[in-house]
Amino acid sequence: MNPIASPTTLTGQPLSRFPGLRTAAALLALALLPTLASAREEAAPRAVTPRGGLLADEQAVVGLFEQSSPSVAYITTETVQRGVFGGAEVSQGAGSGFVWDATGHVVTNFHVVKGARRVFVQLDAGKPIDAEVVGGAPEYDLAVLRLKSVPKNLRPVPLGSSRDLRIGQTVYAIGNPFGLQRTLTKGLVSALDRELPTANFREVAGVIQTDAAINPGNSGGPLLDSAGRLIGVNSAIRSTSGSSSGIGFAIPVDLVNRVVPSLINRGQAPLPGIGVTPISPDQVARAGISGVVLGAVGRGTPAAAAGLQPYNPQTGDLGDVIVGVNGRTVQTLSSFVSELERAGIDSTVELTVRRGDKERRVRVKVIDLRG
Structure with missing residues (x-):
């Protein structure tokens, strides 16, 4: 049985016969290991490709955000609610708003601050500021807050117009x-x-x-x-x-x-109306009636001056049912209110009124029910 052959050199002689060469080879292998590992594991960062300037429309959007965002508010609220077992529980809510004027008024939705015990407004990267609700209009889902501590250089949002908006803008x-x-x-x-x-x-x-x-x-x-x-x-x-x-x-x-x-001035918003108390829309709908049925007509109101007659519970006479405003069909109380809002306070509207099988048109002034 032949012994296992020893590693040989290029001359064919065993390395064991050249102890100096064997040591040198080992040292050379050890020296090469870090270099080989480095080549496998490390990579240089790639060069960045220059992009040039932003496109014109991109720059416009960036500018819009930088100009407008300091005027946008982050609103948080604390509301006390009755707990499951009758105790009081504090719940938190959040929403948005924006600076209305330089005196510290901030506009938001009414439902954001409805029932809030405390309201805080944070502008840009600043600290939350205590605020109070100075007015709310649930009919329009709008509310106004006033900052208790007004920062310097408040930037109100510039106002535009919604009347000339176009679909696709x-x-x-x-x-x-x-x-x-x-x-x-x-x-x-x-x-x-x-x-x-x-x-x-x-x-x-x-x-x-x-x-x-x-x-x-x-x-x-x-x-x-x-x-x-x-x-x-x-x-x-x-x-x-x-x-x-x-x-x-x-x-x-x-x-x-x-x-x-x-x-801001009164704490409440004007409420367009003509001086009538409508019957509940649910009752009207269940009766299969289209239009606004009048439950009462206030004395001295534009509706009374126009001769409108309410429902008579003794006789069952429906009286005058409003079915149109300024030529637009009115089928529900909400659509009637929308038409009065569209016309505006102090305007005069033409009502289409049905009594029995007959229709007539009457002109009525729109007033502020809150006076």
Whole structure:
């Protein structure tokens, strides 16, 4: 049986016969190991490809955000609620808002601050500031806050107009969806003149529909046009999941600009009406009646001056049923209120009134029911 052959050199002689060479070979192998490992494990950073300047439309959006975002507020609230076992529990809420003027007024949705015990407003990267609610209009889902400590150099959002908006215009929403502050989304004006149900069987007319992503927490934040002007207040979404589905609604700025000064000055907003007390829409619907059935007509009101007659519970006579305003069909109380809001206080509207099988038209002045 032959012994295992020893490693040989290039001369064919065993390395064991050359102890000096064997040691040198071992040292050379050890010296090469770090170099080989380095070649396998380390890589140099790639060079950055210069991109040049931003495109013009990108730069415009960046500028819009940098100019507008310091005016957007992150609003948090504390509300006391009755607990399961009768005790008081403090719950927290959040939403968005924006600076209205340099004296510290901030606009948001009414539902953001409804029932709040404490309200805090955070602007830009500053600390939360205590605020108080100075006025609220649930019929328009608008509220005004006043900062208790007014920072220097407040920057109100520039006002635009919603009257001349066109479907297809680019719009931007800035807010705090899911508590993620100062989030910018972009979209289009998807539709105009929508109606948004609010409180007391009322609807806001002329609402802007947009596909800019609006999520919980965006409520009360500004909807801006491409010039950075306020055109609406983001208020609601239509979604089966509770998140954005590309259908959001904003209260038009022309309405906001009428309501907010009244909230600041009086704490409440004007309420258009003609001096009637309608019968509950649920009762009217169950009776299969289309239109507004009058439960009462106030003395000395425009409705009384126009000769409108209410429902008579003794005889069962429906009286006058309002079925149209200024040529537009009215089938529900909410649509009637929307038409009065569209016409505005101190205007005169033409009502289409049905009594039995006959219709007639009467002219009635729209007044502020809150005086």
